[in-house]
Amino acid sequence: MASIKDHKSHELGLHQEVLTGRTQQVFFNPEEVENFYYYDSYDVDFNKRTTIDVTKLDCVAVNKKIKDLMKKGYGTIVLKNPGAKHSLGVGILNKLNLIIEGSLGYFGVGSIDGPVVRISGRVGWSCAENMMAGKVVIEKNAGSCFGAAIRGGDLICKGSVGARSGIDMKGGTIIVGGNAGAFTGFMMQRGRIIILGDVGPNLGDSLYDGTIFVGGKIGSLGADAVEAEMTDLDRFWLKRKLKVAEINKKVDYSKITKIVSGKKLWNYDNLEPTERKGAI
Protein backbone atom coordinates (compact mmCIF):
# COMPACT_ATOMS: atom_id res chain seq x y z
CA MET A 1 0.00 0.00 0.00
CA ALA A 2 1.37 3.37 -1.01
CA SER A 3 1.34 6.21 1.47
CA ILE A 4 -2.10 7.57 2.14
CA LYS A 5 -0.79 10.98 1.13
CA ASP A 6 -0.54 9.77 -2.47
CA HIS A 7 -4.31 9.46 -2.77
CA LYS A 8 -6.78 12.17 -3.70
CA SER A 9 -9.67 13.03 -1.37
CA HIS A 10 -12.30 11.39 -3.60
CA GLU A 11 -10.36 8.11 -3.47
CA LEU A 12 -10.49 8.28 0.33
CA GLY A 13 -14.26 8.47 0.50
CA LEU A 14 -14.54 12.14 1.38
CA HIS A 15 -16.63 12.49 -1.76
CA GLN A 16 -17.20 10.49 -4.93
CA GLU A 17 -17.61 13.30 -7.38
CA VAL A 18 -14.37 14.41 -9.00
CA LEU A 19 -14.80 18.12 -9.18
CA THR A 20 -13.70 19.59 -12.49
CA GLY A 21 -15.57 22.89 -12.58
CA ARG A 22 -14.49 26.35 -11.51
CA THR A 23 -13.51 26.37 -7.85
CA GLN A 24 -15.00 28.82 -5.41
CA GLN A 25 -12.03 28.49 -3.12
CA VAL A 26 -10.18 31.75 -2.54
CA PHE A 27 -6.46 31.12 -2.52
CA PHE A 28 -4.29 32.86 0.01
CA ASN A 29 -1.78 35.33 -1.38
CA PRO A 30 1.22 35.64 0.96
CA GLU A 31 1.86 39.17 -0.31
CA GLU A 32 -1.47 40.28 1.13
CA VAL A 33 -0.85 38.75 4.52
CA GLU A 34 -1.54 41.97 6.40
CA ASN A 35 -5.05 42.03 4.95
CA PHE A 36 -5.90 38.72 6.53
CA TYR A 37 -6.83 38.79 10.17
CA TYR A 38 -8.31 35.70 11.74
CA TYR A 39 -10.78 36.98 14.28
CA ASP A 40 -10.31 35.70 17.83
CA SER A 41 -7.05 33.93 17.13
CA TYR A 42 -4.37 34.08 19.79
CA ASP A 43 -0.92 32.69 20.41
CA VAL A 44 -1.29 30.18 23.20
CA ASP A 45 1.13 27.93 25.07
CA PHE A 46 -0.15 24.38 25.68
CA ASN A 47 1.98 24.17 28.83
CA LYS A 48 0.17 27.12 30.35
CA ARG A 49 -2.77 25.42 32.08
CA THR A 50 -5.71 26.65 34.16
CA THR A 51 -9.09 25.48 35.46
CA ILE A 52 -12.56 27.03 35.39
CA ASP A 53 -15.22 25.83 37.85
CA VAL A 54 -18.49 26.10 35.92
CA THR A 55 -20.79 25.43 38.91
CA LYS A 56 -21.94 29.02 39.38
CA LEU A 57 -21.38 30.32 35.86
CA ASP A 58 -23.71 30.46 32.87
CA CYS A 59 -22.58 29.59 29.35
CA VAL A 60 -21.93 33.20 28.30
CA ALA A 61 -19.64 33.77 31.29
CA VAL A 62 -17.78 30.49 30.69
CA ASN A 63 -17.26 31.13 26.99
CA LYS A 64 -16.04 34.67 27.68
CA LYS A 65 -13.66 33.37 30.32
CA ILE A 66 -12.20 30.84 27.85
CA LYS A 67 -11.61 33.63 25.36
CA ASP A 68 -10.02 35.88 27.99
CA LEU A 69 -7.70 33.07 29.07
CA MET A 70 -6.65 32.36 25.47
CA LYS A 71 -5.88 36.07 25.11
CA LYS A 72 -3.55 35.68 28.10
CA GLY A 73 -1.81 32.78 26.37
CA TYR A 74 -3.36 29.81 28.18
CA GLY A 75 -3.25 26.80 25.87
CA THR A 76 -4.79 24.18 28.17
CA ILE A 77 -8.08 24.94 29.90
CA VAL A 78 -9.98 22.51 32.12
CA LEU A 79 -13.72 22.96 32.73
CA LYS A 80 -14.83 21.41 36.01
CA ASN A 81 -18.46 20.70 36.99
CA PRO A 82 -20.07 21.52 33.62
CA GLY A 83 -23.33 20.05 34.98
CA ALA A 84 -24.83 19.30 31.54
CA LYS A 85 -25.20 23.02 30.86
CA HIS A 86 -25.90 24.09 27.28
CA SER A 87 -23.63 25.85 24.78
CA LEU A 88 -20.35 25.50 26.66
CA GLY A 89 -17.10 25.90 24.71
CA VAL A 90 -18.69 27.29 21.56
CA GLY A 91 -17.00 29.53 18.99
CA ILE A 92 -13.38 28.68 19.82
CA LEU A 93 -11.45 29.65 16.67
CA ASN A 94 -8.02 28.81 17.98
CA LYS A 95 -5.63 26.03 18.79
CA LEU A 96 -6.38 25.01 22.37
CA ASN A 97 -6.53 21.95 24.60
CA LEU A 98 -9.96 22.07 26.18
CA ILE A 99 -10.59 19.37 28.79
CA ILE A 100 -14.16 19.04 30.02
CA GLU A 101 -14.49 17.00 33.19
CA GLY A 102 -18.13 15.98 33.06
CA SER A 103 -21.09 16.22 30.69
CA LEU A 104 -22.39 18.91 28.37
CA GLY A 105 -25.98 19.81 27.52
CA TYR A 106 -27.13 20.91 24.08
CA PHE A 107 -24.95 22.63 21.44
CA GLY A 108 -21.68 21.95 23.26
CA VAL A 109 -18.43 22.97 21.51
CA GLY A 110 -20.33 24.20 18.44
CA SER A 111 -18.78 26.29 15.65
CA ILE A 112 -15.22 25.53 16.68
CA ASP A 113 -12.21 25.85 14.40
CA GLY A 114 -9.04 24.24 15.65
CA PRO A 115 -9.15 23.14 19.31
CA VAL A 116 -8.66 19.63 20.64
CA VAL A 117 -11.50 18.92 23.07
CA ARG A 118 -11.76 15.98 25.48
CA ILE A 119 -15.05 15.36 27.27
CA SER A 120 -15.10 12.75 30.03
CA GLY A 121 -18.92 12.58 30.22
CA ARG A 122 -21.86 12.68 27.83
CA VAL A 123 -23.01 15.37 25.39
CA GLY A 124 -26.56 16.45 24.54
CA TRP A 125 -28.11 17.34 21.17
CA SER A 126 -26.07 18.94 18.39
CA CYS A 127 -22.60 18.55 19.80
CA ALA A 128 -19.91 20.25 17.68
CA GLU A 129 -22.44 21.60 15.19
CA ASN A 130 -20.71 23.45 12.35
CA MET A 131 -17.25 22.40 13.50
CA MET A 132 -14.61 23.55 10.98
CA ALA A 133 -11.45 21.87 12.25
CA GLY A 134 -9.96 20.27 15.33
CA LYS A 135 -10.70 17.12 17.26
CA VAL A 136 -13.40 16.33 19.79
CA VAL A 137 -13.31 13.10 21.81
CA ILE A 138 -16.33 12.13 23.96
CA GLU A 139 -15.93 9.23 26.36
CA LYS A 140 -19.65 8.42 26.90
CA ASN A 141 -22.85 8.81 24.84
CA ALA A 142 -24.11 11.64 22.68
CA GLY A 143 -27.60 12.93 21.88
CA SER A 144 -29.22 13.46 18.49
CA CYS A 145 -27.88 15.60 15.64
CA PHE A 146 -24.33 14.71 16.65
CA GLY A 147 -21.95 16.66 14.40
CA ALA A 148 -24.70 18.40 12.45
CA ALA A 149 -23.32 20.29 9.44
CA ILE A 150 -19.66 19.85 10.35
CA ARG A 151 -17.21 21.03 7.70
CA GLY A 152 -14.03 19.42 8.94
CA GLY A 153 -12.12 17.89 11.82
CA ASP A 154 -12.59 14.63 13.69
CA LEU A 155 -15.60 14.16 15.97
CA ILE A 156 -15.39 11.01 18.05
CA CYS A 157 -17.92 9.50 20.42
CA LYS A 158 -16.79 6.32 22.17
CA GLY A 159 -20.35 5.49 23.28
CA SER A 160 -23.60 5.57 21.29
CA VAL A 161 -25.23 8.52 19.53
CA GLY A 162 -28.85 9.51 18.88
CA ALA A 163 -30.77 10.11 15.65
CA ARG A 164 -29.66 12.19 12.66
CA SER A 165 -25.94 12.09 13.40
CA GLY A 166 -24.01 13.84 10.65
CA ILE A 167 -27.12 15.53 9.28
CA ASP A 168 -26.20 18.04 6.58
CA MET A 169 -22.52 17.17 7.06
CA LYS A 170 -20.20 18.95 4.63
CA GLY A 171 -16.82 17.47 5.48
CA GLY A 172 -14.69 15.99 8.24
CA THR A 173 -15.09 12.64 9.95
CA ILE A 174 -17.54 11.39 12.57
CA ILE A 175 -16.56 8.22 14.44
CA VAL A 176 -18.91 6.40 16.78
CA GLY A 177 -17.77 3.46 18.88
CA GLY A 178 -21.31 2.28 19.71
CA ASN A 179 -24.69 2.46 17.96
CA ALA A 180 -26.42 5.28 16.09
CA GLY A 181 -30.10 6.17 15.66
CA ALA A 182 -32.40 6.76 12.69
CA PHE A 183 -31.51 8.99 9.75
CA THR A 184 -27.77 8.87 10.34
CA GLY A 185 -26.08 10.89 7.59
CA PHE A 186 -29.37 12.50 6.52
CA MET A 187 -28.69 14.87 3.60
CA MET A 188 -24.96 14.44 4.07
CA GLN A 189 -23.03 16.29 1.39
CA ARG A 190 -19.43 15.34 1.99
CA GLY A 191 -17.17 13.71 4.57
CA ARG A 192 -17.10 10.32 6.27
CA ILE A 193 -19.05 8.68 9.04
CA ILE A 194 -17.87 5.52 10.79
CA ILE A 195 -20.33 3.68 13.07
CA LEU A 196 -18.83 0.58 14.64
CA GLY A 197 -22.10 -0.65 16.15
CA ASP A 198 -25.64 -0.92 14.77
CA VAL A 199 -27.49 1.85 12.94
CA GLY A 200 -31.22 2.63 12.96
CA PRO A 201 -33.55 2.94 9.96
CA ASN A 202 -33.14 5.29 6.99
CA LEU A 203 -29.37 5.36 7.00
CA GLY A 204 -27.99 7.97 4.59
CA ASP A 205 -31.40 9.21 3.54
CA SER A 206 -31.05 11.73 0.67
CA LEU A 207 -27.30 11.40 0.83
CA TYR A 208 -25.67 13.71 -1.74
CA ASP A 209 -22.10 12.59 -1.32
CA GLY A 210 -19.57 11.24 1.17
CA THR A 211 -19.21 7.75 2.64
CA ILE A 212 -20.70 5.95 5.62
CA PHE A 213 -19.04 2.85 7.09
CA VAL A 214 -21.07 0.62 9.42
CA GLY A 215 -19.65 -2.21 11.52
CA GLY A 216 -22.94 -3.62 12.82
CA LYS A 217 -26.50 -4.12 11.58
CA ILE A 218 -28.27 -1.52 9.45
CA GLY A 219 -31.97 -0.88 10.25
CA SER A 220 -32.68 0.14 6.66
CA LEU A 221 -31.19 2.32 3.96
CA GLY A 222 -32.74 5.72 3.23
CA ALA A 223 -33.72 7.05 -0.18
CA ASP A 224 -30.79 6.95 -2.61
CA ALA A 225 -28.32 5.35 -0.18
CA VAL A 226 -26.63 2.33 -1.75
CA GLU A 227 -24.09 -0.24 -0.69
CA ALA A 228 -20.65 -0.01 -2.30
CA GLU A 229 -17.70 -2.36 -2.38
CA MET A 230 -15.06 -1.99 0.30
CA THR A 231 -11.59 -1.49 -1.14
CA ASP A 232 -8.17 -2.16 0.34
CA LEU A 233 -7.70 1.58 0.51
CA ASP A 234 -10.91 1.90 2.57
CA ARG A 235 -9.67 -0.71 5.05
CA PHE A 236 -6.26 0.93 5.21
CA TRP A 237 -7.77 4.34 5.85
CA LEU A 238 -10.24 3.01 8.44
CA LYS A 239 -7.52 1.26 10.40
CA ARG A 240 -5.42 4.39 10.48
CA LYS A 241 -8.33 6.64 11.34
CA LEU A 242 -9.56 4.48 14.22
CA LYS A 243 -6.07 4.43 15.66
CA VAL A 244 -5.89 8.22 15.50
CA ALA A 245 -9.37 8.36 17.03
CA GLU A 246 -8.19 6.35 20.05
CA ILE A 247 -10.91 3.72 19.53
CA ASN A 248 -9.55 0.60 21.16
CA LYS A 249 -12.44 -1.65 20.15
CA LYS A 250 -11.52 -4.74 18.16
CA VAL A 251 -12.86 -4.23 14.65
CA ASP A 252 -13.57 -6.96 12.09
CA TYR A 253 -12.88 -5.05 8.88
CA SER A 254 -14.37 -7.82 6.76
CA LYS A 255 -17.81 -7.09 8.27
CA ILE A 256 -17.88 -3.38 7.58
CA THR A 257 -20.51 -2.17 5.13
CA LYS A 258 -19.80 0.84 2.95
CA ILE A 259 -22.68 3.13 2.00
CA VAL A 260 -22.54 5.85 -0.66
CA SER A 261 -25.00 7.95 -2.65
CA GLY A 262 -26.85 6.32 -5.53
CA LYS A 263 -27.10 9.78 -7.11
CA LYS A 264 -30.59 9.20 -8.43
CA LEU A 265 -32.46 11.90 -6.57
CA TRP A 266 -33.85 15.05 -8.18
CA ASN A 267 -30.63 16.98 -7.71
CA TYR A 268 -28.88 14.71 -10.21
CA ASP A 269 -30.67 16.06 -13.26
CA ASN A 270 -29.62 13.55 -15.93
CA LEU A 271 -32.23 10.99 -14.93
CA GLU A 272 -35.45 10.00 -16.58
CA PRO A 273 -38.54 10.79 -14.42
CA THR A 274 -39.23 7.06 -13.96
CA GLU A 275 -35.76 6.46 -12.60
CA ARG A 276 -36.17 9.40 -10.23
CA LYS A 277 -39.45 8.02 -8.94
CA GLY A 278 -37.84 4.65 -8.35
CA ALA A 279 -35.10 6.20 -6.27
CA ILE A 280 -37.58 7.95 -4.00
Add this chain to the structure above:
Amino acid sequence: MCGIAGLIHRGKSTNVGGEMQNMLQSLKHRGPDSTGYALYGDGSSNNYILRFKVGENVKEGSSAQIEDPSVYEKRVAQVNSEIISAGATIVKEEKATPYSFRYVLKCDDDLLELAKKIESVEMTEILSLGKSLELVKDIGDASVVADQYGLNNFSGTHGIGHTRMATESGVDIRSAHPFWGYPFSDVSVVHNGQLTNYWNTRRKLEKLGMRFMSTCDSELIAVYLADKIRKGVDLNEAMHSSLNDLDGVFTYLVATKDKLGMAKDYMAAKPMVLYESDELVALASEEVAIRTLLPHEIDTHDPYEGEVKVWQA
Protein backbone atom coordinates in the same frame (compact mmCIF):
# COMPACT_ATOMS: atom_id res chain seq x y z
CA MET B 1 -40.82 23.65 22.10
CA CYS B 2 -42.19 22.46 25.52
CA GLY B 3 -40.36 20.59 28.25
CA ILE B 4 -41.44 17.31 29.78
CA ALA B 5 -40.10 15.46 32.79
CA GLY B 6 -40.93 12.41 34.83
CA LEU B 7 -39.52 10.38 37.67
CA ILE B 8 -40.37 7.21 39.48
CA HIS B 9 -38.90 5.92 42.73
CA ARG B 10 -38.77 2.17 42.89
CA GLY B 11 -40.46 1.01 46.06
CA LYS B 12 -40.39 4.17 48.15
CA SER B 13 -42.16 7.50 48.62
CA THR B 14 -40.32 10.82 48.66
CA ASN B 15 -41.11 14.51 48.28
CA VAL B 16 -42.00 13.96 44.64
CA GLY B 17 -43.74 17.36 44.50
CA GLY B 18 -40.54 19.22 45.39
CA GLU B 19 -38.47 17.05 43.05
CA MET B 20 -40.79 17.64 40.11
CA GLN B 21 -40.85 21.36 40.85
CA ASN B 22 -37.06 21.53 40.60
CA MET B 23 -37.01 19.50 37.40
CA LEU B 24 -39.69 21.60 35.74
CA GLN B 25 -38.24 24.91 36.89
CA SER B 26 -34.96 24.01 35.16
CA LEU B 27 -36.97 23.49 31.93
CA LYS B 28 -38.71 26.87 32.13
CA HIS B 29 -36.82 28.15 29.06
CA ARG B 30 -38.52 25.42 26.99
CA GLY B 31 -42.02 26.52 27.94
CA PRO B 32 -42.75 29.67 29.93
CA ASP B 33 -46.52 29.81 29.34
CA SER B 34 -47.92 27.24 31.76
CA THR B 35 -46.80 24.39 34.01
CA GLY B 36 -48.55 21.20 34.99
CA TYR B 37 -47.95 18.39 37.44
CA ALA B 38 -49.40 14.89 37.68
CA LEU B 39 -48.25 13.60 41.06
CA TYR B 40 -48.95 10.15 42.46
CA GLY B 41 -49.40 9.66 46.21
CA ASP B 42 -49.33 6.29 47.92
CA GLY B 43 -52.98 5.59 46.99
CA SER B 44 -53.61 3.69 50.21
CA SER B 45 -56.95 5.37 50.91
CA ASN B 46 -60.22 3.98 49.60
CA ASN B 47 -61.37 7.50 48.81
CA TYR B 48 -61.00 9.27 45.47
CA ILE B 49 -59.26 12.61 45.02
CA LEU B 50 -60.99 14.95 42.61
CA ARG B 51 -59.19 17.95 41.14
CA PHE B 52 -61.44 20.22 39.08
CA LYS B 53 -61.82 23.78 37.90
CA VAL B 54 -64.91 25.88 37.34
CA GLY B 55 -63.31 28.71 35.39
CA GLU B 56 -60.28 29.62 33.33
CA ASN B 57 -57.04 31.47 33.83
CA VAL B 58 -56.37 33.11 30.48
CA LYS B 59 -53.52 34.76 28.59
CA GLU B 60 -52.52 35.32 24.95
CA GLY B 61 -54.35 33.53 22.16
CA SER B 62 -57.01 31.83 24.25
CA SER B 63 -60.62 31.86 23.13
CA ALA B 64 -61.73 31.40 26.77
CA GLN B 65 -63.07 34.37 28.73
CA ILE B 66 -62.04 35.77 32.09
CA GLU B 67 -65.17 35.78 34.21
CA ASP B 68 -66.33 37.54 37.34
CA PRO B 69 -65.24 35.27 40.25
CA SER B 70 -68.76 35.44 41.68
CA VAL B 71 -69.89 32.84 39.13
CA TYR B 72 -67.41 30.31 40.52
CA GLU B 73 -69.27 29.93 43.82
CA LYS B 74 -72.55 29.20 42.02
CA ARG B 75 -70.85 26.56 39.89
CA VAL B 76 -69.19 24.92 42.90
CA ALA B 77 -72.58 24.66 44.58
CA GLN B 78 -73.91 22.99 41.43
CA VAL B 79 -70.94 20.61 41.33
CA ASN B 80 -71.58 19.67 44.98
CA SER B 81 -75.17 18.88 44.24
CA GLU B 82 -74.21 16.80 41.15
CA ILE B 83 -71.72 14.80 43.24
CA ILE B 84 -74.40 14.02 45.81
CA SER B 85 -76.94 13.13 43.11
CA ALA B 86 -74.41 10.64 41.71
CA GLY B 87 -74.40 8.88 45.07
CA ALA B 88 -70.95 10.09 46.16
CA THR B 89 -70.05 11.74 49.47
CA ILE B 90 -67.76 14.74 49.82
CA VAL B 91 -65.31 13.94 52.63
CA LYS B 92 -63.16 17.04 52.32
CA GLU B 93 -63.21 20.27 50.28
CA GLU B 94 -60.18 22.49 49.57
CA LYS B 95 -59.99 25.62 47.45
CA ALA B 96 -56.61 26.06 45.73
CA THR B 97 -57.50 29.18 43.68
CA PRO B 98 -60.83 30.94 43.15
CA TYR B 99 -61.48 28.61 40.19
CA SER B 100 -59.67 25.42 41.16
CA PHE B 101 -60.63 22.85 43.82
CA ARG B 102 -59.49 19.62 45.48
CA TYR B 103 -62.11 17.28 46.92
CA VAL B 104 -61.82 13.96 48.70
CA LEU B 105 -64.78 11.78 47.72
CA LYS B 106 -66.25 8.53 48.86
CA CYS B 107 -67.86 6.84 45.88
CA ASP B 108 -68.26 3.56 44.03
CA ASP B 109 -66.19 2.83 40.93
CA ASP B 110 -68.61 4.13 38.29
CA LEU B 111 -66.41 7.12 37.55
CA LEU B 112 -67.84 7.76 34.11
CA GLU B 113 -71.29 8.59 35.46
CA LEU B 114 -69.82 10.76 38.22
CA ALA B 115 -67.51 12.56 35.78
CA LYS B 116 -70.35 13.23 33.35
CA LYS B 117 -72.51 14.75 36.08
CA ILE B 118 -69.72 17.00 37.38
CA GLU B 119 -68.80 18.20 33.90
CA SER B 120 -72.45 18.95 33.09
CA VAL B 121 -71.95 22.14 35.12
CA GLU B 122 -71.02 25.06 32.86
CA MET B 123 -67.25 25.67 32.40
CA THR B 124 -66.41 22.82 34.75
CA GLU B 125 -63.58 20.46 33.88
CA ILE B 126 -62.23 17.56 35.88
CA LEU B 127 -58.45 17.73 35.90
CA SER B 128 -58.07 14.36 37.59
CA LEU B 129 -60.05 11.77 39.47
CA GLY B 130 -58.24 8.90 41.07
CA LYS B 131 -57.02 7.26 44.24
CA SER B 132 -53.41 8.34 43.93
CA LEU B 133 -53.26 10.88 41.07
CA GLU B 134 -53.43 14.63 41.71
CA LEU B 135 -53.25 16.71 38.57
CA VAL B 136 -52.56 20.42 38.85
CA LYS B 137 -51.93 22.88 36.04
CA ASP B 138 -52.02 26.62 35.66
CA ILE B 139 -50.42 29.59 33.97
CA GLY B 140 -46.92 30.43 35.24
CA ASP B 141 -43.61 28.67 35.82
CA ALA B 142 -43.09 25.59 37.98
CA SER B 143 -42.41 27.51 41.19
CA VAL B 144 -45.41 29.80 40.77
CA VAL B 145 -47.78 26.87 40.21
CA ALA B 146 -46.25 24.71 42.98
CA ASP B 147 -46.49 27.58 45.50
CA GLN B 148 -50.03 28.42 44.43
CA TYR B 149 -51.23 24.85 44.85
CA GLY B 150 -49.00 23.84 47.78
CA LEU B 151 -47.17 21.05 45.93
CA ASN B 152 -43.74 21.61 47.50
CA ASN B 153 -44.16 18.82 50.03
CA PHE B 154 -46.24 16.32 48.10
CA SER B 155 -45.21 12.83 49.16
CA GLY B 156 -45.46 10.11 46.53
CA THR B 157 -43.72 7.54 44.37
CA HIS B 158 -43.79 9.13 40.95
CA GLY B 159 -44.90 12.01 38.80
CA ILE B 160 -44.80 13.62 35.38
CA GLY B 161 -44.84 17.28 34.45
CA HIS B 162 -44.80 19.74 31.62
CA THR B 163 -43.69 23.28 30.83
CA ARG B 164 -45.66 24.57 27.88
CA MET B 165 -44.79 26.85 25.00
CA ALA B 166 -48.19 27.45 23.40
CA THR B 167 -47.93 26.76 19.67
CA GLU B 168 -51.05 24.84 18.69
CA SER B 169 -53.59 26.57 20.95
CA GLY B 170 -53.86 29.51 23.36
CA VAL B 171 -52.42 30.12 26.81
CA ASP B 172 -55.00 28.84 29.28
CA ILE B 173 -55.44 25.98 31.74
CA ARG B 174 -57.53 23.79 29.46
CA SER B 175 -54.67 23.60 26.92
CA ALA B 176 -52.01 23.07 29.56
CA HIS B 177 -50.61 19.62 30.25
CA PRO B 178 -50.81 17.03 31.76
CA PHE B 179 -54.03 15.58 30.45
CA TRP B 180 -56.07 13.12 32.41
CA GLY B 181 -57.02 9.87 30.66
CA TYR B 182 -60.76 10.46 31.10
CA PRO B 183 -62.56 8.55 32.57
CA PHE B 184 -59.90 6.21 33.96
CA SER B 185 -58.63 7.00 37.39
CA ASP B 186 -54.93 7.68 37.76
CA VAL B 187 -53.95 7.93 34.05
CA SER B 188 -52.13 11.08 32.90
CA VAL B 189 -50.08 12.16 29.88
CA VAL B 190 -47.56 14.89 28.98
CA HIS B 191 -46.28 15.41 25.46
CA ASN B 192 -43.67 17.32 23.50
CA GLY B 193 -44.27 17.54 19.77
CA GLN B 194 -46.96 18.00 17.14
CA LEU B 195 -49.55 15.51 15.96
CA THR B 196 -50.47 15.91 12.31
CA ASN B 197 -53.50 13.58 12.20
CA TYR B 198 -55.18 15.22 15.19
CA TRP B 199 -58.59 15.98 13.67
CA ASN B 200 -59.00 12.65 11.88
CA THR B 201 -58.12 10.66 14.98
CA ARG B 202 -60.16 12.92 17.24
CA ARG B 203 -63.26 12.45 15.07
CA LYS B 204 -62.81 8.68 15.21
CA LEU B 205 -62.49 8.73 19.01
CA GLU B 206 -65.44 11.10 19.43
CA LYS B 207 -67.58 8.68 17.46
CA LEU B 208 -66.60 6.08 20.05
CA GLY B 209 -67.91 8.35 22.81
CA MET B 210 -64.60 9.74 24.04
CA ARG B 211 -64.60 13.29 25.41
CA PHE B 212 -62.28 16.20 24.49
CA MET B 213 -62.05 19.37 26.56
CA SER B 214 -59.56 21.36 24.45
CA THR B 215 -58.21 21.66 20.91
CA CYS B 216 -54.70 20.88 22.11
CA ASP B 217 -53.22 18.00 20.08
CA SER B 218 -51.60 16.54 23.20
CA GLU B 219 -54.99 15.74 24.71
CA LEU B 220 -55.44 13.28 21.85
CA ILE B 221 -52.73 11.01 23.28
CA ALA B 222 -54.44 10.84 26.68
CA VAL B 223 -57.81 10.12 25.07
CA TYR B 224 -56.28 7.59 22.66
CA LEU B 225 -54.63 5.67 25.51
CA ALA B 226 -57.78 5.89 27.64
CA ASP B 227 -59.76 4.35 24.77
CA LYS B 228 -57.24 1.50 24.47
CA ILE B 229 -57.24 0.89 28.24
CA ARG B 230 -61.04 0.76 28.36
CA LYS B 231 -60.87 -1.95 25.68
CA GLY B 232 -58.60 -3.93 27.97
CA VAL B 233 -55.34 -3.27 26.13
CA ASP B 234 -52.22 -3.37 28.28
CA LEU B 235 -50.43 0.00 28.70
CA ASN B 236 -47.24 -1.16 26.99
CA GLU B 237 -49.17 -2.50 24.01
CA ALA B 238 -51.33 0.64 23.80
CA MET B 239 -48.23 2.79 23.68
CA HIS B 240 -46.69 0.64 20.95
CA SER B 241 -49.81 0.95 18.80
CA SER B 242 -49.83 4.73 19.34
CA LEU B 243 -46.55 4.91 17.41
CA ASN B 244 -48.37 3.62 14.32
CA ASP B 245 -51.71 5.33 14.82
CA LEU B 246 -50.48 8.83 15.70
CA ASP B 247 -48.77 10.86 12.99
CA GLY B 248 -46.25 13.57 13.59
CA VAL B 249 -43.23 14.08 15.78
CA PHE B 250 -43.64 13.38 19.45
CA THR B 251 -42.18 12.13 22.68
CA TYR B 252 -44.64 11.55 25.47
CA LEU B 253 -44.76 10.31 29.05
CA VAL B 254 -47.68 8.48 30.58
CA ALA B 255 -48.24 7.59 34.21
CA THR B 256 -50.69 5.29 35.96
CA LYS B 257 -51.09 4.59 39.67
CA ASP B 258 -47.97 2.38 39.74
CA LYS B 259 -46.26 2.82 36.36
CA LEU B 260 -44.35 5.38 34.33
CA GLY B 261 -43.98 4.99 30.57
CA MET B 262 -42.33 6.81 27.68
CA ALA B 263 -42.73 6.59 23.91
CA LYS B 264 -40.78 8.22 21.13
CA ASP B 265 -41.95 8.43 17.51
CA TYR B 266 -40.13 6.81 14.59
CA MET B 267 -38.44 10.06 13.54
CA ALA B 268 -36.99 10.62 17.04
CA ALA B 269 -37.38 14.32 16.40
CA LYS B 270 -38.18 15.32 19.96
CA PRO B 271 -35.65 15.03 22.74
CA MET B 272 -35.59 12.83 25.81
CA VAL B 273 -32.73 12.04 28.16
CA LEU B 274 -33.02 8.98 30.37
CA TYR B 275 -31.34 8.05 33.64
CA GLU B 276 -31.96 4.63 35.21
CA SER B 277 -30.73 3.16 38.47
CA ASP B 278 -31.99 0.54 40.93
CA GLU B 279 -33.63 3.24 43.05
CA LEU B 280 -34.85 5.77 40.53
CA VAL B 281 -35.76 6.40 36.90
CA ALA B 282 -35.73 10.01 35.73
CA LEU B 283 -36.48 11.36 32.26
CA ALA B 284 -36.54 14.87 30.88
CA SER B 285 -36.25 16.86 27.69
CA GLU B 286 -32.86 18.02 28.92
CA GLU B 287 -30.29 16.52 31.27
CA VAL B 288 -30.19 19.73 33.35
CA ALA B 289 -33.57 18.70 34.79
CA ILE B 290 -32.22 15.32 35.95
CA ARG B 291 -29.22 17.08 37.46
CA THR B 292 -31.55 18.86 39.89
CA LEU B 293 -32.15 15.40 41.45
CA LEU B 294 -28.62 14.08 41.03
CA PRO B 295 -26.15 16.97 41.07
CA HIS B 296 -23.11 14.85 40.15
CA GLU B 297 -21.84 13.09 37.03
CA ILE B 298 -24.30 10.40 35.91
CA ASP B 299 -24.68 8.05 32.96
CA THR B 300 -27.58 9.01 30.73
CA HIS B 301 -28.66 8.27 27.19
CA ASP B 302 -31.26 9.24 24.59
CA PRO B 303 -33.87 6.55 23.93
CA TYR B 304 -34.01 5.64 20.24
CA GLU B 305 -36.71 6.08 17.58
CA GLY B 306 -39.81 3.95 18.06
CA GLU B 307 -38.80 3.06 21.61
CA VAL B 308 -41.41 2.38 24.29
CA LYS B 309 -40.46 1.79 27.91
CA VAL B 310 -42.54 1.21 31.03
CA TRP B 311 -41.25 1.18 34.61
CA GLN B 312 -42.93 -0.06 37.76
CA ALA B 313 -43.00 1.96 41.01
